[in-house]
Amino acid sequence: MNAIILSAICGVIMMFSGIFTTNKAIIKNVAIIALLVLIAGNLCQTYSIYTVVVDTKDLLAFSKFGLFFNTIAFIATLVYFILSGADIVAVGDYAAEYFALIFFVLCGVSILSSFNGLLMFFIGIEILSIPLYILTGADKKNLKSNEASLKYFLMGSFSTGIMLMGIALVYGATGSFGLASSAIKSANGISNAGILAPIGLLLLFISMAFKVSAAPFHFWTPDVYDGAPSVFTSFMATIVKAAGFIAFIRLFEAKAEDLGPTWKILLPIIIVATLLVGNITAVFQQSVKRMLAYSSIAQAGFMLFALYSSNELAQEGILLYAAAYSLATIGIFAILVKMQDYSLDGYNGLAKTQPVLAATNTVFLLSLAGIPLTAGFFAKYYMLASVIKNGGSISLVIIAVLFAAISVYYYFKVIQAMYFKEGNAATYEIKSSFKLSLVVVAAIIIYLGIFPTALLGFLYF
Amino acid sequence: MQTIKILLAFIVLWPLVGFLVNGLGRNFRSKKMTALYGCGQILGSFLASIYVFFLVKENGSQVATYFDFINVGTLKIPMSFQIDQLSSLFILIITGVGFLIHVYSTSYMRDEEPKHYARYFAYLNLFIFSMLLLVLGANYVIMFIGWEGVGLCSYLLIGFWFKNDNYNYAAKKAFIMNRIGDLGFLLAVFYLINKLGTVTYIDVFARVGELSSQDITIITALLFVGAMGKSAQLPLYTWLPDAMAGPTPVSALIHAATMVTAGIYMIARSNILYTMAPGTQGFIAIIGLATALFAATIALKQNDIKKVLAYSTVSQLGYMFLGLGVGAYTGAVFHVMTHAFFKALLFLGAGSVIHAMHHEQDIRKMGGLKKFMPITNITFLLGCLAIAGVPPFSGFFSKDEILAAAFEKNPILYYLGVAGALMTTFYMFRLYAMTFLGKFRGTNDQEHHLHESPSAITIPLIILAILATVGGFIGIPEVFATNSHWLEQWLAPIFEGSKALVEVHAVNHSQELLMMGVVTGLVLITIMFTWNKFSKYEEKNIEETGFVKVLENKWYVDELYDAIIVKPLDGLAVFFKNIFEKSGIDGTVNGVGRLVNYSSRQLRLVQSGQVGNYILIMVLSIIVIIFIWINDATIFRFISKIF
Amino acid sequence: MGIVQILFWFLSLLALVSALMVLLSKNPVFSVLWLIAVFFAISGHYILLNAQFLAIVNMIVYAGAIMVLFLFVIMLMNLNKETEPQKNIWMKIAGAISGGCLLMVFISLVKQATEMNGKTALMKDGSIGLIGNLGKALFSDFVVPFEISSVLFLSAMVGAVVIGKK
C-alpha cells in the first residue's frame, strides 16, 4: 500500500513543484528525492518495517513478489531519472508535469503488482496507460509525436474495450471479479468452466498481449516507440512493459487452466510469432531507435516464456529479466538520446569519439543479446530453464535460442558501427557525471551477470 | 650385450652426428673439413659394423633395447635394434658402399659452393642414418621410421639442385609415390597390431601361428605394397627413372645400392610370413618378373646414360623380387649384395663419364671414351660383365641362383627370366659400346676437355670393380663345390623358419649345369652381337616409329597415370574448391542469412503505418483464435504435435 | 407479452438501429446525435433492469457530459458536414465483413454456452441498483478503487493541460 499512496502523493508533489519553481534542475532533483522516498517506503513494506494499514477488502494483495518487483521498477526508474532526467525536462515546457505523470504511472505499476481482482486490475491498467498517451504526445510540435500518441490512444482504447468485454464475460460466467474464485472453480474441472469464462479470459489475454506488444497485437509498438520522444520511449519500453508482464503473469497464473489444454498450445504460437516478428523485422532496420522498438518485441517474446511455464523459476526469471532488460535498455536509450543521428551510420566510429559511451553501450547490447557475463544472459537462462523444468518442449526452446542468435545479428550491427566502421559519430555535449553513471550501470549489469542471485537473493528469506 | 648395445648406437648415431655437424656448421666450415667429416663419420660406422659383424659371427643374433618409443596400454613399441646375420650383412653393404660413395662425392661435388657442399654431405649422412635405422630396427615401426626417413632423404637429394623446378617435381614425385607404398606398409602394421598386439619381429614370427592364413595373406600383401613403392616395382616404379635428376653419386647410393633394396630386405626379414602366404609369394614372383621384363624393354631404347642404368636397376630389382617370390631368399639377398657392387660401380662410372663430358648424359653424343679414360672404361666393362651374368663375375652367381629357384617353381618363370637377362645384356653392352667404343661424337671443346677423373673418383671405382668381380664367390652353388655357399650358411638362421615349412629339392646338378651353359652361351652371343653393332654406331636422327617409339616413350606409362589418376583427382579438387565448397556448403550457410534478410524486408511491409490495417489485423486474429478455439481445437491439436 | 418484453424489444431495436446510424451517417454531428440515442436506449435498459442509478449516471455522464464534449470538439473543428473524403471501399468492406465474422463467432459462442441456459436477468426488481445500496457498497467495500480512481482523474487532468494548452 505504501507504494501506491506514496507514488500518488509524489505525483501531486511534482505537480505543485511546477508551480513554485521553473528551474528544471531543481524539479529534476526533487523528482529524484521523491523517488528515493518512494523506494524507501516500498522497502519499509517489503521488510515489514512500517506499512500503511488500509482495509482493501481483498481488492489488493501484497506479496513479496509484487513488492520486490516494485523495488526493481522504482530503482530502474531512479536509474532512468539519473541518466535521462536532463533530457526529460528538455522535452517541453512541462517538466514538472512529466515527472508527475511518470509518478502516476508508477502508481499504476504498484497497483498492477498487487491487484487481487479484475476491478483493480482494470483501474491499474488504465492508470498505467493514460499518462503514457500523454507522454507519447509530449513533444507537441513534432508531428511524429502527435501521430504516435493518437495511434497509441486509439488502439489502446480499442484494446480496453476488448478487455472489458472479456471481463464482462468472465463475470457472467463466474459471478465475481476475483482471481481466486475462478481458480477454485477450475479446480473441479474445465467442464464447469463452460465457454463464456474461457472466451472471456481469451479476450483478456488478447488485450494483455496488446499491452505487452505480443504478435499479432504488436503493431502499435514500433510506431509509438519510434514517434514518442526518446526519453519516454525508454520509460515505456522498460518499466511499463515489465509491469505489463507482471500484471499478465499475476492475472493468468491462477486462471490459465480455464483455457484448457489449448492454453499450452496458443501460447507457444504467440511466443514464436512474437519472436519471429520482433527479431526478423529488427534485422533490416536502419534507425537504431526503431530497431530497439522491434528488439523490445523480441524481448517480450522471451518474457512470455515466464507465462508459458508459470513456475517459481519463471517468477524469479521475470524479475531478473525485468531488471536486466530495463537497465540495459534505459542505458542504450540514454546514449541514443545523446546521439545527433539515430541511424546506424550515426554510430560509426563512436568508439573513437566517445570511448566510454561505446564501451558501456557495448555492455548493454551484449546484455540484451544475452551474452554470458552480462545480466541478460541469466535473464534468458531463467526463461529457458523454467520451460525445460516444466518439461516443456525442447523444440520450442531451440527455436527460441535460434532467434536469440538472430538477435545477436542486429545488436552486433551497432557494435560493428561503433568499433569497426570508420566515421566520427556526432553527439551532444556529454557530462562526465553522465559517463560515470553509465559506467556504474554497466558495472551493475556485469555484476548481475556473474552473481544473478545477488538480485534474487531477496526472494529467499 | 652392453658392448653390442653401445656399438649399434654408435653405428646409427655417428652418421647423425655427421649430419648435425655438417648441417649446422655449413656456413663456416671449409669444404675440406666437410668432406673429411662426412666421410669420416661413415668410415667410423663402417669399421664398427665390421666389428659387429664378427661379434654376430660369434654369438649370433641379439636385440638391444634402448627405451620405450610408444607404450600405450597393451601395445609396447620399444626403440630397439636387432642385429643378426641379415642386418649385419646389410649394414656392411650400406656403410661400405656408402663410404666409397662419400669418398667419390668429395670430388664429384667439388664445384658446389661450400654451404651446398656441406648440405649435400649432411643429407648423405642423414640418409645413411635412416637406412641403418631401417635395417637395424627390431620391429616394424622402427623399420617404418627408417623407411620414411630414407624417403625423405631421397626427396631432399633428388631436389638437391632446388633451383631447377623439374628436379623439384621429380623429388616430389618420388616422395609421393613412396608414400603410396608407405600407406600399405602402415596398414600392414596396423593389421599386425590389431591381430597380434605387437610389431616386434621376434614376437610376430613366434606367434605367427595365431594368424589365419587370410590374415597373413593380407598382411604380406600390404607389406609388399610398401615394397613396391620403395623398390620401384610395377606399378609404382615411375619415380625411379625421374629420380636420376639427383647428383649421380646419390643415384648410385640411394637409387641403386641401398634404399631401393629396402623392400627386399623387409621381405627377407619377414620371410616366414611370406612363406606361409603362398598366394602373395606367387603374386610377388609375377610382379617381380613383369617388372624385370618391362623395365628391360624400356631400357633397350633409352639414350640417357643414367636412365638406362635406372631402368636396369628397376629390372634387377624385379629379379630380386622374383627370387623372393620363388622362395630363394638367400638368392635375393645375394643379388642385392652383388647388385649393390656392380650397379654402384656402373653409376659411379657413368658419373665419371658425365663429369668428364661436362654433364652431357646423352650416349649418342659420346663414344670412343676408351682412350680418354681407361680406368673408367675397364671398371665399367667389368660392371657390365657382372650385370650381364658372365661367369665368374658376381652377377652370374646371384642371378643364376634366382633363376634356378624360379625353374624350380615353374619353368616358364625361368624362360622369361632368361629372356630378361638377355635383354639386360643387350642394353648394357649397347650402353657400353656407344659410350666407350667407336669414335667420339661430341663437340670439339668437349673432346679437348676429356680426361680421366681424379683418384677420389677412380679409387672407389676400382674397389667396387674388384668387389663386382669377385663378390660372387661367397655364394658358389652346390654344383661346383659342396658347402661352398658361404652366404647361405651365414644366412641360414634367418631363413630356417621358412626352410622348415617348405622342403627344397634342388635341381639335379647335370640339368643345372646344362642350363648354366646354355644361358652363358646366349649371353656371350648377345654380347658379341651388340658389341660390333653399336661400336660403329653412327648418329642418325630418323624419327623412330611403331613399337620402338612406344619403347622410347617408356610405354607411355607416365601419360597413362596422368590421365587416369592425376587428372581426375585434379578435377575433383577443383570441383570441390570452386563449386561444392563455395556454392554448395557455404552457399547454404549464407543462404540462411540471406533468407533472414529477405523475410525481414518482406515482413516490415506489414507495418504499413495505417491504424485501420493494424486494428483490422488484430480483429482478424482475434476471430481466428476464437474460431479455432471453439471448433474443438483440432488445429491446435495438430500444432501440439510440433510443440 | 408483457410491457417489459415490449419495452425490451423496442429499446433493443432502437439501440441497434441508432448504433448502425452512428457509423452510417456521413456527418459527424449526426453520428454524435445517434450515439446519444444509443445511450438513451441503453439507459432505458438499465431502468428495465431496475439499475436506476446507472441509468441516471449514464444519461448525465455519457449523454450529458461526454457527448457534449464531443460536440464541442466537432463544432470547434467545424467538421459538421461531409468532411470525410471517400475512403478506400475495400477497407470498408473488409472492416464490415470482419466485424460481421466477429459477431458470428460471438453468437455461435453464446449458442454453445449451455451454462447460460435458463438463466434470466431479474427485471424491474431487486434493490442492488438503488442509489443507497450502491452508495453504501461504494464507500465501504469499494472505497479503495474509488479513491485510487482520483489518481486517474489527476493524470487525465494533467494530461489534458499538458496536451491541450497552446
Place this chain on the structure above:
Amino acid sequence: MVPLLLIFIPVISGLLTFFLKNGNAAKNWSLVASVITLAVGLYGVFGSQNLSCNVEWLPVLGARFSVMLDGMGKMLTLLTAISFPIVFAATYNNQYKNTNAFYGLMLLTQAGLMGVFVAGDALLFYFFWELALIPVYFLCSIWGGEKRIAVTFKFFIYTFVGSLLMLVGILYLYNLTPNHTFAIESFYALKLTAAQQNIAFWLFFIAFAIKMPIFPLHTWQPDAYEQSPTSVTMILSGVMAKMGIFAVIRWLVPIFPLATEKFGSIIIILSVFGMLYASLIAIKQDDIKRLIAYSSIGHIGLMCAAIFAMKGIGLQGVMVQMFNHGINVIGLWIVANAIQQQLGTRKFSELGGLAQKAPILAILLMVMAFANIALPLTNAFVGEFLMFNGLFQYNIWLATIAGISIILAAVYTLNMVQKVFYGNTTTKTENATDITGNVQLILIVLVVVVIGFGIYPQPLINLTKDVVIAINP
C-alpha cells in the same frame, strides 16, 4: 590453486593491459604475464598437488565455481600457456594500432581458454566457452584483413548458434540431474535413456563440431583464419580448435555412451570424408593461410574420427595429437606470418626461391612441414599412428580411406614447400632477407619440441593415460 592462477593471471594482467597507453609497454607486459602463466602451467604439470578448487557460486542454481586439472586438462592448459608467449614473441615485430587493446584482448582470450580446459561445472564451462569467443570476435574484426567484418561476423554467429544449442543441452541435463546441479560428476552419474541421449547428444555435438570444425560445418574456418591477424589465427587453430576436441572427450562421450555408439559411425564417416575433402581443396589453394586452414580441417577430422572410434589406443593418439597439432600448426603460422610480414604477400604465385634468400626459414619450415605430414620422428607421427590404429580397429576400410589423406597431405605440403622455397626467385622475393632473431629462436624452440616429442612421446602419453582409461576402460 593452480587452475585459479591459470585463469586469473591472464584476466587481471589482461585488464591491466588496457590501461597501458604505451604500446611497447603493453607488448612486454603481456609477454611477461604470459611467461608467468607458463611457469604456473609447468608447475601444474609437474609440481603441484592441489589441482582442484570448488567454491560456492550460484547455490540457488546449483552451479559451483569448480575447476580441476586432470591429465588432459594439464596437457591442454600447458599447450595454452606455451602457445601465448610463443605467439607474442614470434609476432613481436608486428605493428598494431592501439596495441594495448590488442594484447589485453589476447590475454582475456587466454583466460577463456584456460577456463574451458579446467571447468568442472557445466555452467562455468559454458561461460568460459563464450568468454573465449567474445575477445576473439573483437580481435578479428578490428585488426583483421579487408573482409574482416563480414567474415568474423559469420564466424561469430556460427559459433554462437552452436553454443546456444549447447546451452539448451546443458539445461536439459541439468534438469535431469536428481539434485539439480551442473557439477560434471552428476552429469556423468546420469543414467540417460536412449531417447534422451539422442536429443541432447546433437545439441552438444553441433556446438563442438562447429568449433573444431567438422565437415560440413567448417565453412567459417578458412575465411576466419585467412582474415584474422596471424597471431589470432595461431590461437584459433592452435588452441581453440582443440576446445572442440577436448569438449567432445570431456563433455560428450562420457555422458552419452549410447548416442556416441549410435551416431559414431555417421560422425566418423563425415570426418573421414572431410579429411579427404579438405586435403583435396588444400591442394588447390594459392594462399599459405588458406592452405594451412584446410590442412588443419583435415587433421581435426582425423582426431574426431579417432575419438568416435572409441578405441583406447586411438583416444590416446588424440590426446597426444591435440598437443602436437597445436605446436605444429602454430609453427606453420609463424612461418606464414614471417613471410607475410616481410614480403607482404601469401600467394604462392608471387613467391618462390626463398630457400636461397632465407635458408634458415627454409630449413625450419621444412621441419614444420614434415611434422605436418606426420613424418616419423616428428611429434605428429606418434599421434597419427595411434589414431589410425584406433580407426583401423574400428573399421579397416574407413582407416584405409582415411589413410589416403596421408598421401594427399604429402602432396599439398610439398607443393607449398616447393612453390614458396624452391625454384627461382620472383620479383617479390628477390630481395628478401632471412627471418629475425626472435622468430628464429621461437621456431628453433618449436622444432626442438617437435623432434623431442617425436623421438620420445612417452611423457605426453603418461600424462594423459589415466583419462583415456577413464573413458574407455
Place this chain on the structure above:
Amino acid sequence: MPIQYYIYLALALFSIGVVGVLTRRNAIIIFMCVELMLNATNLLLVAFSKMHHGAALVADKASMVGIDGQLFVFFIMVVAAAEVSVGLAIIVMMYRNTHSVDVNFLNRLKN
C-alpha cells in the same frame, strides 16, 4: 428476460462498434465507436449482475450479490470520462498541427 438476449444485444452493439472502428477514418468517430463498445459491455455487465442477483435472491432475500457488477460499470464510466478528456485533447492537438482528423494521414511512422 433470458440472459442470452442481453448477451446477443451487447455483442451486437459491440460488433457494430468494432465495425465502426474499422470502417471510419475520422478519428473522432472511431473514438465514438470505441465508446459504443464500452457501453455494450456496460449493458452486459448490468445484465449479468442482475442475473447473479436474481439467482442469489432465491436463497437470501437481502442478498447484495451482483452489486459489484454495477459498481464496475460505474468505474468504467469514470475511466471512460477520463479517457475521453485525454483522447479529445490529443485529437485537438493533432488537428492543430495537421488540420485534419483523418487517421489515414497518420502515416509518417512506418517502415
